[in-house]
Amino acid sequence: MTARSRFSARLDLEQGRVDMSHGAGGRAMAQLIDELFKQALDNEWLAQGNDQALFSVPPGRLVMSTDAHVVSPLFFPGGDIGSLAVHGTINDVAMSGARPLHLAASFILEEGFPLADLARIVASLAQAAREAGVAVVTGDTKVVERGKGDGVFITTTGIGVVPEGIAISGDRARPGDVILINGHIGDHGIAILSQRENLGFETVIQSDSAALHGLIADMVAAVPDIHCLRDPTRGGLATTLNELAQQSGVGMRIREADIPVREAVSAACELLGLDPAYVANEGKLVAICPADAAETLLATMRAHPLGAQSAIIGEVVEDPLGFVQMQTRFGGERLLDWLAGEQLPRIC
Amino acid sequence: MCLAIPARVTHVTRIDPAIDTAVVDLGGVSREVSIALVPEVEVGDYVLVHVGYALNRISEEEAQETLKLMAEMTRLLDEEMGNADAVAKPA
Amino acid sequence: MKYIDEFRDQRLARQLAAAIAAEVDPARQYRLMEFCGGHTHAIFRYGVQQLMPPNLRFVHGPGCPVCVLPMARLDQAMAMTREHGVTLCTYGDLMRVPASGRQTLLKAKAAGADVRMIYSTQDVLRIARDEPERQVVFMAIGFETTTPPTAVAILQARAEGLKNLSFLCNHVLTPPALRAILSLAGPEGVRLDGILGPSHVSTVIGTRPYAFVPREFGLPVVIAGFEPLDVMQSALMLVRQINDCRREVENQYSRAVGEGGNARALELMARVFVTRPSFEWRGLGFLPESALALAEDYADLDAERRFPVTVEASHEIKGCECPAILRGLKEPTECRLFGTVCTPDNPMGACMVSSEGACAAYWSHRTHMPSSGLNR
Numbered sequence: 001m002t003a004r005s006r007f008s009a010r011l012d013l014e015q016g017r018v019d020m021s022h023g024a025g026g027r028a029m030a031q032l033i034d035e036l037f038k039q040a041l042d043n044e045w046l047a048q049g050n051d052q053a054l055f056s057v058p059p060g061r062l063v064m065s066t067d068a069h070v071v072s073p074l075f076f077p078g079g080d081i082g083s084l085a086v087h088g089t090i091n092d093v094a095m096s097g098a099r100p101l102h103l104a105a106s107f108i109l110e111e112g113f114p115l116a117d118l119a120r121i122v123a124s125l126a127q128a129a130r131e132a133g134v135a136v137v138t139g140d141t142k143v144v145e146r147g148k149g150d151g152v153f154i155t156t157t158g159i160g161v162v163p164e165g166i167a168i169s170g171d172r173a174r175p176g177d178v179i180l181i182n183g184h185i186g187d188h189g190i191a192i193l194s195q196r197e198n199l200g201f202e203t204v205i206q207s208d209s210a211a212l213h214g215l216i217a218d219m220v221a222a223v224p225d226i227h228c229l230r231d232p233t234r235g236g237l238a239t240t241l242n243e244l245a246q247q248s249g250v251g252m253r254i255r256e257a258d259i260p261v262r263e264a265v266s267a268a269c270e271l272l273g274l275d276p277a278y279v280a281n282e283g284k285l286v287a288i289c290p291a292d293a294a295e296t297l298l299a300t301m302r303a304h305p306l307g308a309q310s311a312i313i314g315e316v317v318e319d320p321l322g323f324v325q326m327q328t329r330f331g332g333e334r335l336l337d338w339l340a341g342e343q344l345p346r347i348c
Numbered sequence: 349m350c351l352a353i354p355a356r357v358t359h360v361t362r363i364d365p366a367i368d369t370a371v372v373d374l375g376g377v378s379r380e381v382s383i384a385l386v387p388e389v390e391v392g393d394y395v396l397v398h399v400g401y402a403l404n405r406i407s408e409e410e411a412q413e414t415l416k417l418m419a420e421m422t423r424l425l426d427e428e429m430g431n432a433d434a435v436a437k438p439a
Numbered sequence: 440m441k442y443i444d445e446f447r448d449q450r451l452a453r454q455l456a457a458a459i460a461a462e463v464d465p466a467r468q469y470r471l472m473e474f475c476g477g478h479t480h481a482i483f484r485y486g487v488q489q490l491m492p493p494n495l496r497f498v499h500g501p502g503c504p505v506c507v508l509p510m511a512r513l514d515q516a517m518a519m520t521r522e523h524g525v526t527l528c529t530y531g532d533l534m535r536v537p538a539s540g541r542q543t544l545l546k547a548k549a550a551g552a553d554v555r556m557i558y559s560t561q562d563v564l565r566i567a568r569d570e571p572e573r574q575v576v577f578m579a580i581g582f583e584t585t586t587p588p589t590a591v592a593i594l595q596a597r598a599e600g601l602k603n604l605s606f607l608c609n610h611v612l613t614p615p616a617l618r619a620i621l622s623l624a625g626p627e628g629v630r631l632d633g634i635l636g637p638s639h640v641s642t643v644i645g646t647r648p649y650a651f652v653p654r655e656f657g658l659p660v661v662i663a664g665f666e667p668l669d670v671m672q673s674a675l676m677l678v679r680q681i682n683d684c685r686r687e688v689e690n691q692y693s694r695a696v697g698e699g700g701n702a703r704a705l706e707l708m709a710r711v712f713v714t715r716p717s718f719e720w721r722g723l724g725f726l727p728e729s730a731l732a733l734a735e736d737y738a739d740l741d742a743e744r745r746f747p748v749t750v751e752a753s754h755e756i757k758g759c760e761c762p763a764i765l766r767g768l769k770e771p772t773e774c775r776l777f778g779t780v781c782t783p784d785n786p787m788g789a790c791m792v793s794s795e796g797a798c799a800a801y802w803s804h805r806t807h808m809p810s811s812g813l814n815r
Contacts, residue, residue: 267375332486352639354442384591400559401588404642410694422454
């Protein structure tokens with residue numbers, strides 16, 4: 001941190017707004033980076049002030065993942081676009097079994113966006129990164145004209161290293177494998193919608209946004225032969241199961257009664273005509289492992305704070321057509337199909 | 349266009365019958381609805397909610413009656429299965 | 440959740456399923472038309488069909504207002520956005536229904552039309568108040584369940600003197616549609632043994648309007664609730680009527696449906712609407728006295744008068760069997776386009792778009808359910 005600002009006046013983080021000069025590459029942009037980004041993110045790489053970050057990587061296979069974050073509203077119960085960006089990319093990297101190493105973050109800011117909001121988002125992003133033990137080592141900022149961006153878009157890229165002996169991939173599910181989830185589904189999507197649809201909650205539904213690499217490290221240590229890991233984000237649990245089924249060329253049989261859903265999330269879905277199986281999550285993972293490892297994996301997951309409500313929800317079966325079938329809570333059967341288009345609140 | 353959900357009235361705001369509203373609760377989720385179609389609701393009533401409106405009140409007595417009837421309809425089957433004597437079916 | 444969980448109880452479901460299996464006559468078929476799209480949805484969501492004996496099938500009726508809306512009425516709404524630059528408010532269900540030229544409201548929105556998805560007519564009033572410079576048009580669709588909320592909004596618009604709000608009325612009536620379907624029944628058409636009456640339409644209109652069904656068509660009717668146990672209990676009640684040769688209107692959904700319906704709702708509807716002499720239904724042709732328009736007193740709030748547009752007559756995409764499917768004359772699997780070019784991602788007709796359309800429902804069970812084979 002500098003003892004005294006290099007600039008004639010500090011950024012007005014209370015009333016100020018992003019303007020085109022903040023993206024122009026000149027002094028104003030340097031100030032934005034110095035006083036807002038570097039202040040919050042503060043690490044050896046950013047302190048160097050280069051356009052790139054130099055680091056060594058431990059031995060092993062590298063994994064890289066990238067995500068653009070365009071969530072609206074920017075702030076929601078349980079998080080914001082900043083923490084979401086960090087959690088999302090850490091999770092994508094970690095779903096390979098990798099230990100996340102570093103993140104890059106680029107911001108596209110809309111002219112007129114309040115600096116106070118930006119500071120809040122960056123602080124949240126920084127805190128999420130710190131708590132996860134993963135540094136944001138490089139970044140970029142651009143500004144677009146008013147009307148050409150939804151306040152702020154964030155793109156994060158992450159890299160990680162996969163330990164030897166781990167081969168987790170969406171095409172490894174086999175008939176007989178067991179399917180697990182680490183907790184309640186639908187929290188994130190409902191938390192977001194509750195802001196948009198004027199739904200009030202007696203106990204506020206929080207987004208479940210969380211970095212899962214710690215949980216995954218425990219899981220992989222206990223059961224190295226996990227076949228698949230994936231986080232059910234957009235499109236929900238149903239979409240992720242269908243993706244995995246298709247990639248692996250198998251079918252699945254799921255039991256609705258075993259899928260954890262909070263009562264308030266169920267209720268909100270009833271009111272809006274939504275199906276929790278298709279609602280987004282940001283702190284959940286689907287794990288598929290051989291049947292003989294299932295109990296061990298379940299116990300390991302339940303022992304971790306982010307897996308306390310873990311459950312076995314079904315099995316992988318032979319099915320060249322790749323259908324995901326669900327036994328309903330009611331005792332009947334239905335197909336848990338791909339989502340067609342966007343899930344719009346239904347009245348019919 | 350039938351999706352309507354039963355919810356409990358927790359609060360009523362009366363200004364004018366055309367624009368009166370109520371807050372309803374379902375499983376911990378609350379929402380404001382118009383009661384223009386059911387102006388006589390009171391706190392504690394259950395109503396059907398459809399597109400932001402309370403559509404009709406739900407009768408607790410009738411609900412219990414329906415459940416009782418369901419149980420009876422199936423109890424008679426148990427009796428028939430386990431009992432050689434004929435049992436009269438309800439009309 | 441009260442009044443929900445009790446009517447989804449698994450134990451009672453098994454008992455009802457056993458009762459139905461025990462009481463059906465193995466020598467005959469029980470073809471029960473569930474008229475309301477909400478029932479189609481409940482049956483598929485809970486897998487109720489699998490709990491029924493093989494000789495009891497639910498036949499899907501045209502009780503889905505999205506499915507029966509002719510393309511021309513959707514074209515009309517889109518033309519209003521194009522020619523008059525209106526802000527079109529619509530329920531979510533309509534956003535992906537294909538109109539002429541495979542155009543949808545969602546695509547029109549992407550191309551710059553001001554289309555807003557709303558949840559309630561109260562949202563429409565709010566938009567009109569907040570944006571006085573915009574001309575707001577509400578695309579009003581639905582059976583009698585959804586009509587009273589439109590009536591309330593019309594009266595409020597009048598009371599507030601809102602000059603920038605009008606209503607495009609496509610509300611349709613259930614009894615005439617039911618009559619049209621039943622008139623098609625017979626050796627050449629759809630064969631039915633009983634009717635599961637709609638839940639929430641009946642909440643509004645009561646049970647009396649269904650009296651003509653046993654009287655003129657000799658079919659039993661049970662007004663059925665929305666939850667899976669309601670559907671099953673109603674099926675059992677129909678089985679009993681059929682076995683006993685009784686032909687009555689029974690009310691299983693008595694907790695929400697009274698004989699006279701919702702008098703207040705009916706009164707408000709009568710104030711602002713009149714019955715159109717004739718209205719086109721997708722798949723059923725022109726039906727007399729089957730739809731509503733704004734009454735003369737409220738002509739100033741009628742979007743059709745405020746924003747006249749010309750559209751061509753509707754015609755289905757070549758090969759689309761929605762009309763026959765809506766009448767229960769064909770099954771989705773008999774449509775050439777089903778599953779080939781017509782899928783939920785790329786719907787050709789309304790039966791596939793709406794989650795209650797027969798085609799969308801069949802899609803969910805493709806290859807995993809035997810064909811019902813009961814439509815002849």
